[in-house]
Amino acid sequence: GENVEQHPSTLSVQEGDSAVxxxxxxxxxxxxxxxxxxxxxxxxxxxxxxxxxxxxxKDQRIAVTLNKTAKHFSLHITETQPEDSAVYFCAASIMExxxxxxxxxxxxxxxxx
Amino acid sequence: EAxxxxxxxxKIIEKRQSVAFWCxxxxxxxxxxxxxxxxxxxxxxxxxxxxxxxxxDSQLPKDRFSAERLKGVDSTLKIQPAKLEDSAVYLCASSLxxxxxxxxxxxxxxxxx
Numbered sequence: 001g002e003n004v005e006q007h008p009s010t011l012s013v014q015e016g017d018s019a020v021x022x023x024x025x026x027x028x029x030x031x032x033x034x035x036x037x038x039x040x041x042x043x044x045x046x047x048x049x050x051x052x053x054x055x056x057x058k059d060q061r062i063a064v065t066l067n068k069t070a071k072h073f074s075l076h077i078t079e080t081q082p083e084d085s086a087v088y089f090c091a092a093s094i095m096e097x098x099x100x101x102x103x104x105x106x107x108x109x110x111x112x113x
Numbered sequence: 114e115a116x117x118x119x120x121x122x123x124k125i126i127e128k129r130q131s132v133a134f135w136c137x138x139x140x141x142x143x144x145x146x147x148x149x150x151x152x153x154x155x156x157x158x159x160x161x162x163x164x165x166x167x168x169x170d171s172q173l174p175k176d177r178f179s180a181e182r183l184k185g186v187d188s189t190l191k192i193q194p195a196k197l198e199d200s201a202v203y204l205c206a207s208s209l210x211x212x213x214x215x216x217x218x219x220x221x222x223x224x225x226x
Contacts (some may be wrong), residue, residue, distance in 0.1 A: 043217040103155030
């Protein structure tokens with residue numbers, strides 16, 4: 001089955017700097033890659049997703065890139081702000097097979113002001 | 114629109130006791146997922162329903178866990194008997210059609226002592 005690895009496990013950046021989180025997946029059939037943000041004690045919330053027919057997607061300060069050949073995808077946050085501090089999870093799934101998400105272990109992002 | 118509702122939010126039980134969690138998905142969402150999130154890890158899928166039928170329960174420990182979704186709306190997840198390693202947050206998620214975005218509920222934090 002699918003296996004998703006996520007790095008780094010913790011990331012500290014200065015406010016205004018960029019943050020990059022990387023994930024690799026094992027199942028070449030996976031075609032949907034969402035990123036979730038989870039604040040302490042709260043529910044995971046989707047912040048951006050990408051499908052396998054696209055190499056990059058951007059939404060304001062957040063972008064995701066996908067390399068299908070290497071089977072890895074990355075989250076890029078520019079101009080980080082203290083409110084970006086949270087745990088970020090990547091996931092992978094095959095949309096047509098029930099979209100069963102397999103999550104990475106998470107990255108704790110701390111933005112220092 | 115109202116989000117995914119879950120209850121209770123917190124539950125503390127002793128090992129070998131039983132417990133049940135309830136989930137009410139977003140109105141009209143056909144697909145419902147239960148995830149287990151152990152502290153410091155990403156959510157792990159336990160079971161997926163499409164309407165009132167089970168799509169995937171391959172990772173559900175069926176000797177102690179059971180779930181149902183009567184009438185294709187609300188769902189309950191039961192653990193009987195509970196073990197210490199069942200301590201986790203149990204997240205319910207729903208999606209419109211099993212392909213699109215999954216919306217998560219606030220979760221139930223279970224502590225087994």
